[in-house]
Amino acid sequence: GQQLNQSPQSMFIQEGEDVSMNCTSSSIFNTWLWYKQDPGEGPVLLIALYKAGELTSNGRLTAQFGITRKDSFLNISASIPSDVGIYFCAGQLSAGKSTFGDGTTLTVKP
Amino acid sequence: GAGVSQSPRYKVAKRGQDVALRCDPISGHVSLFWYQQALGQGPEFLTYFQNEAQLDKSGLPSDRFFAERPEGSVSTLKIQRTQQEDSAVYLCASSLTGGSYEQYFGPGTRLTVT
Numbered sequence: 001g002q003q004l005n006q007s008p009q010s011m012f013i014q015e016g017e018d019v020s021m022n023c024t025s026s027s028i029f030n031t032w033l034w035y036k037q038d039p040g041e042g043p044v045l046l047i048a049l050y051k052a053g054e055l056t057s058n059g060r061l062t063a064q065f066g067i068t069r070k071d072s073f074l075n076i077s078a079s080i081p082s083d084v085g086i087y088f089c090a091g092q093l094s095a096g097k098s099t100f101g102d103g104t105t106l107t108v109k110p
Numbered sequence: 111g112a113g114v115s116q117s118p119r120y121k122v123a124k125r126g127q128d129v130a131l132r133c134d135p136i137s138g139h140v141s142l143f144w145y146q147q148a149l150g151q152g153p154e155f156l157t158y159f160q161n162e163a164q165l166d167k168s169g170l171p172s173d174r175f176f177a178e179r180p181e182g183s184v185s186t187l188k189i190q191r192t193q194q195e196d197s198a199v200y201l202c203a204s205s206l207t208g209g210s211y212e213q214y215f216g217p218g219t220r221l222t223v224t
Contacts, residue, residue: 006152033211042217045213088153095211096166100153102152103152
């Protein structure tokens with residue numbers, strides 16, 4: 001089936017630094033979503049992207065839907081300690097089933 | 111407002127026992143999804159309902175897994191004759207309409223099979 005590759009697998013950064021992570025697929029998606037998951041909780045939706053080439057921001061977060069429809073990128077600017085968590089990308093062909101990557105674990109050192 | 115709730119939050123079952131996991135979606139949400147999340151991995155799709163109709167059950171790993179949503183609101187995921195490989199977090203998500211891509215997740219039920 002479809003698989004999403006997320007990289008990097010983990011990141012250790014200093015508070016205030018910018019972060020970039022990405023997600024690639026061997027097949028196309030029509031929608032890309034980015035989630036954050038804290039320990040013991042379900043994923044929380046951060047950003048949804050609906051169109052190839054689209055660039056969308058949500059506060060310090062910016063995500064892009066790759067022009068080939070096979071990739072997406074998430075950037076976090078000026079990281080703060082509460083940004084710690086696991087970030088997942090997910091792709092959808094149609095409303096319904098989401099295919100998730102295996103996550104990027106972010107650690108922020110104060 | 112009230113989000114998606116799941117119960118129990120934790121369940122320990124002996125191998126061979128049956129378990130039932132409950133999901134209460136956000137009120138008024140038409141679509142409901144179940145995912146399985148193994149340790150260190152992303153969620154994997156199990157099944158999807160629109161109202162009471164189960165539209166996609168392609169992700170259910172075996173015929174021991176069964177999901178229902180008889181009145182189009184609360185849903186139950188049942189696992190019969192549990193095996194150790196069923197140990198995982200089971201996540202439920204809901205979305206407002208059948209055409210909405212944005213899914214809102216509950217906290218999950220952590221199932222441990224001993």
